[in-house]
Amino acid sequence: MNHIFVTGANRGIGLEIVRQLGERPKTTVYAACRRPDSAAELQAVASRAHGTVHVIPLEVTDPAQIAAAKDHVRSHTNALDVLINNAAIDPDDDAQRFGRIDPDVMLHTLHINTVAPLLIAQAFVDLLEASSLGRIVNISSQMGSIAQRDYGGSYAYCASKAALNMSTRGLAADLGRQGIVCVAIDPGWVKTDMGGRSAPLEREESARGLLRVIEHLTRTDNGAYKRWNGHDLPW
Numbered sequence: 001m002n003h004i005f006v007t008g009a010n011r012g013i014g015l016e017i018v019r020q021l022g023e024r025p026k027t028t029v030y031a032a033c034r035r036p037d038s039a040a041e042l043q044a045v046a047s048r049a050h051g052t053v054h055v056i057p058l059e060v061t062d063p064a065q066i067a068a069a070k071d072h073v074r075s076h077t078n079a080l081d082v083l084i085n086n087a088a089i090d091p092d093d094d095a096q097r098f099g100r101i102d103p104d105v106m107l108h109t110l111h112i113n114t115v116a117p118l119l120i121a122q123a124f125v126d127l128l129e130a131s132s133l134g135r136i137v138n139i140s141s142q143m144g145s146i147a148q149r150d151y152g153g154s155y156a157y158c159a160s161k162a163a164l165n166m167s168t169r170g171l172a173a174d175l176g177r178q179g180i181v182c183v184a185i186d187p188g189w190v191k192t193d194m195g196g197r198s199a200p201l202e203r204e205e206s207a208r209g210l211l212r213v214i215e216h217l218t219r220t221d222n223g224a225y226k227r228w229n230g231h232d233l234p235w
C-alpha cells in the first residue's frame, strides 16, 4: 500500500492517519482538505514526513475539485492503492432532534457524508483498478448500524452513515469483480472535534487500528462493516 488518498486530512482522525502514513519512507499520501493554505498542522506533518505527503485542495461536495484532485493524483501515479473517505460532519445535536428536524441539515449531511464518498469513489475507480489490490475505505460509524439503533436523536448523522454503509455494499458488488475491496470501518469513539473530550480513544490508537485493518484487508473482506480493532459490526 504505497499510494493512499485521504479526505478530511487537516484535523482529527484524517490528520493522524496521514501523520502515521507519513512515517513510512516508501509511502505517498495524497492528503486532501478544504483549505491547504490554512492547514498548518497538516503542512507541518507533510514537511516532517519520511515518505511523501501531497497536500491538495478538496471540498468534497465540489465535483470540479474532485476531478482536479484525481488529475493531481494521476500526474504522480497510474495506480492508487487505497482511497480513504474520511471527511464528514455531525451537526449540532439540537439540529438533529426529533421535533427540530431541518431538511437543509439532513440534506447537507447526506451530501457530505454519503453522496460525496460515492462520487469520489466513482472518480478514482480507474486508478484503484490499476492497483494490484485497490481498496475503498469508507470511514463509517457504529452510529450507522441499524441493528444497534436503540437510541433516538442524531437523525442526520445516523442516516448518513447507514446510507454510506449501504453504498459500501453496492460498491463491493460493483467493484469486487474488478478486484477492488470496499469496506465500511468505524474508527471508534475518538477524542476529536467531532468525538469530544469524553471519548475513550486517542486519535493515535484509532488511526493505528484503522491502518492495521486496512493493510490486512483481503478479497474475502469485500463488503464488510468493521470496527477499528478489526471486529465485525452488525449492520
Ligand SMILES: NC(=O)c1ccc[n+]([C@@H]2O[C@H](COP(=O)([O-])OP(=O)(O)OC[C@H]3O[C@@H](n4cnc5c(N)ncnc54)[C@H](OP(=O)(O)O)[C@@H]3O)[C@@H](O)[C@H]2O)c1
Pocket: 007, 008, 009, 010, 011, 012, 013, 014, 033, 034, 035, 058, 059, 060, 061, 085, 086, 087, 088, 089, 112, 139, 140, 141, 142, 186, 187, 188, 189, 190, 191, 192, 193, 194, 195, 196, 199
Ligand atoms: N470522532 C469520533 O468519535 C468518530 C466516531 C465515529 C465515526 N467517526 C468518523 O470518523 C471520520 C473522521 O472524524 P473526526 O472525528 O476526525 O472528525 P473532525 O475532527 O470533525 O474532522 C472532520 C474532517 O472532515 C472535514 N470535512 C468536513 N466537511 C467537509 C467538506 N465538505 N469537504 C471536505 N472536508 C470536509 C473537516 O474539514 P474542515 O476542517 O475543513 O471542516 C475535517 O478535516 C468521520 O467520517 C466521522 O464521521 C468519528
